[in-house]
Amino acid sequence: MRIKKIRLGNKEVMPFTIPSGIISTEASSLERLAKEIPEIGILTTKSITPEPRLGHREPVLAQYAQNSFINAVGLTNQGMEEFARSLDRLKIPDDKFLLISIAGTTPDEFRQLTKKLSPYADGLELNLSCPNVKQGGLQIGNDSRIVRETVSTVTSLTNKPVFVKLAPNLANIVETAMAAIEAGANGLTAINTKGPEEYKFEGYDVLTNKKGGKSGREIITLGLSCVQKLADNFSNIPIIACGGIFSANDVLAYENAGASAFGIGSALAMMKDSELRQYFSTLIRDLEDGTNNTSNLIKKVNMEYRKFRVTDRYDLADDFHVLVMDCSFEAQAGQFLFAWLPEKGEKPFSILETTPLKIAFSEKGCFTKDFAKLKPKDEIYFRGPYGISPEIPKNSKVALVGGGCGIAGINLFAENPNIEQVFIGAKDIDHLIIPRKPNDPNMLFLATEDGSAGHKGLVTDLLSIYHNADFFINCGPEAMVKAAIEIESQLTFPERIYSSIDYMTRCGVGLCGSCANEQGLRTCVEGPFMSNKK
Numbered sequence: 001m002r003i004k005k006i007r008l009g010n011k012e013v014m015p016f017t018i019p020s021g022i023i024s025t026e027a028s029s030l031e032r033l034a035k036e037i038p039e040i041g042i043l044t045t046k047s048i049t050p051e052p053r054l055g056h057r058e059p060v061l062a063q064y065a066q067n068s069f070i071n072a073v074g075l076t077n078q079g080m081e082e083f084a085r086s087l088d089r090l091k092i093p094d095d096k097f098l099l100i101s102i103a104g105t106t107p108d109e110f111r112q113l114t115k116k117l118s119p120y121a122d123g124l125e126l127n128l129s130c131p132n133v134k135q136g137g138l139q140i141g142n143d144s145r146i147v148r149e150t151v152s153t154v155t156s157l158t159n160k161p162v163f164v165k166l167a168p169n170l171a172n173i174v175e176t177a178m179a180a181i182e183a184g185a186n187g188l189t190a191i192n193t194k195g196p197e198e199y200k201f202e203g204y205d206v207l208t209n210k211k212g213g214k215s216g217r218e219i220i221t222l223g224l225s226c227v228q229k230l231a232d233n234f235s236n237i238p239i240i241a242c243g244g245i246f247s248a249n250d251v252l253a254y255e256n257a258g259a260s261a262f263g264i265g266s267a268l269a270m271m272k273d274s275e276l277r278q279y280f281s282t283l284i285r286d287l288e289d290g291t292n293n294t295s296n297l298i299k300k301v302n303m304e305y306r307k308f309r310v311t312d313r314y315d316l317a318d319d320f321h322v323l324v325m326d327c328s329f330e331a332q333a334g335q336f337l338f339a340w341l342p343e344k345g346e347k348p349f350s351i352l353e354t355t356p357l358k359i360a361f362s363e364k365g366c367f368t369k370d371f372a373k374l375k376p377k378d379e380i381y382f383r384g385p386y387g388i389s390p391e392i393p394k395n396s397k398v399a400l401v402g403g404g405c406g407i408a409g410i411n412l413f414a415e416n417p418n419i420e421q422v423f424i425g426a427k428d429i430d431h432l433i434i435p436r437k438p439n440d441p442n443m444l445f446l447a448t449e450d451g452s453a454g455h456k457g458l459v460t461d462l463l464s465i466y467h468n469a470d471f472f473i474n475c476g477p478e479a480m481v482k483a484a485i486e487i488e489s490q491l492t493f494p495e496r497i498y499s500s501i502d503y504m505t506r507c508g509v510g511l512c513g514s515c516a517n518e519q520g521l522r523t524c525v526e527g528p529f530m531s532n533k534k
């Protein structure tokens with residue numbers, strides 16, 4: 001297949017995108033994709049609503065069959081005002097088409113969104129198909145009168161291309177598309193996820209929202225039949241196809257069905273940025289040469305829960321606990337896991353010990369308060385491990401720096417023979433976990449804010465005096481990590497400083513994009529320990 005660019009408005013761009021809500025949900029990740037992946041011609045944003053939305057409580061994503069997912073993210077986004085501010089700072093190259101996805105509950109909300117965001121966009125995609133919201137989404141898509149009103153409201157306010165995103169399970173997808181096109185839509189995107197549907201594990205609803213929309217491998221047949229129906233009825237309208245595209249053959253199948261651009265989302269689960277680059281360049285070569293090498297690049301995704309039983313708990317302080325489980329959990333230093341309490345929620349945790357599994361945590365929000373109620377014999381589910389272990393060069397001298405719960409995050413590194421020094425800080429002796437000791441016990445440095453153990457003050461006070469390392473691993477509260485990096489930057493190269501800062505980690509498999517750092521890197525697949533290298 002010769003790759004045909006797609007003409008959208010006054011731009012001609014490569015016909016590939018990552019569909020809305022996947023990976024590039026933060027402005028920093030959009031900018032990164034724009035710079036790093038030449039094959040992506042259309043940059044589709046997360047669906048933006050007038051007001052900020054927290055979305056649903058985790059779990060928001062589950063894998064119901066290999067490479068097939070069900071999600072109920074619930075349109076988490078910062079709202080149009082904040083998003084517009086982030087777009088002000090965004091640099092999008094001329095050879096990319098910025099497609100801003102918007103989601104309102106009424107035509108008036110779409111009016112506000114268009115007025116605010118159209119000036120930044122090359123085109124708008126109206127999400128009339130989200131299965132995970134109480135108002136708007138699918139309800140609008142199923143009512144041709146509101147579709148007409150919504151689309152004509154938007155098209156009367158902008159002369160940029162307007163795409164309407166359709167759900168596969170609309171009562172009549174052709175009727176909805178007809179209403180949109182008659183009201184001035186210039187293109188269609190199909191399909192959104194299939195839902196709302198349930199997914200249970202051992203009798204429990206996995207998604208806290210109970211129902212979600214299905215994506216990935218299992219929905220391709222449905223996606224193809226929707227695109228075929230749309231192309232049969234609207235031959236001159238461009239269609240961005242998404243839904244289960246994994247390989248060049250899938251792209252060809254959608255092209256034969258009538259699509260002119262292709263969105264690849266779920267197929268990219270677990271891929272780091274370097275792997276995304278390789279995936280897209282291989283896809284192009286596969287399409288040009290008739291090969292099928294992308295299939296080897298798809299990752300096996302492990303989201304399966306395993307049931308554990310609590311055997312012990314230690315209450316180190318009123319709000320600080322260690323739970324001990326009945327089994328071991330295979331993981332490397334630096335990796336993390338998710339703990340799931342059915343009907344309560346799910347959160348990521350560092351692994352204090354693997355054999356048996358031990359988790360240290362402080363009570364901060366609703367989930368950890370429920371977690372803190374667990375007692376011996378109670379059951380709990382874990383999935384993982386996720387993330388990667390930083391590679392520690394053989395002849396380096398390594399210092400570990402941990403604060404608060406971050407001590408749990410560095411404990412597994414202490415086994416490494418290169419560990420020269422361990423710096424630990426907490427607010428008082430009750431919140432201090434003494435990690436495995438370095439070879440020389442004199443190289444363990446303790447600090448507490450109230451002076452109840454070790455130095456009275458901050459762990460970084462000790463680091464600045466006693467450091468004797470050329471490779472650093474930091475884990476703890478953001479302020480501590482930033483202060484540690486400042487000291488360490490004067491002692492070694494940025495690529496020898498690894499730090500873990502708590503970003504919002506929701507899916508762990510690289511899809512939801514919520515864990516992106518300031519450089520647009522998703523810390524769940526590239527980290528959580530990220531080098532300080534820019």
Ligand SMILES: Cc1cc2nc3c(=O)[nH]c(=O)nc-3n(C[C@H](O)[C@H](O)[C@H](O)COP(=O)(O)O)c2cc1C
Binds near residue numbers: 020216
């Ligand atoms: C985690 C996740 C979040 C999503 N968020 C949105 C969204 O905000 N807006 C939207 O129109 N579609 C959203 N979708 C649907 C995708 O854009 C896409 O239509 C769907 O996943 C099918 O493509 P795929 O099988 O390649 O993943 C989301 C899908 C996933 C998996």
Ligand code: FES
Binds near residue numbers: 515
């Ligand atoms: S992409 Fe979802 S948590 Fe990282």
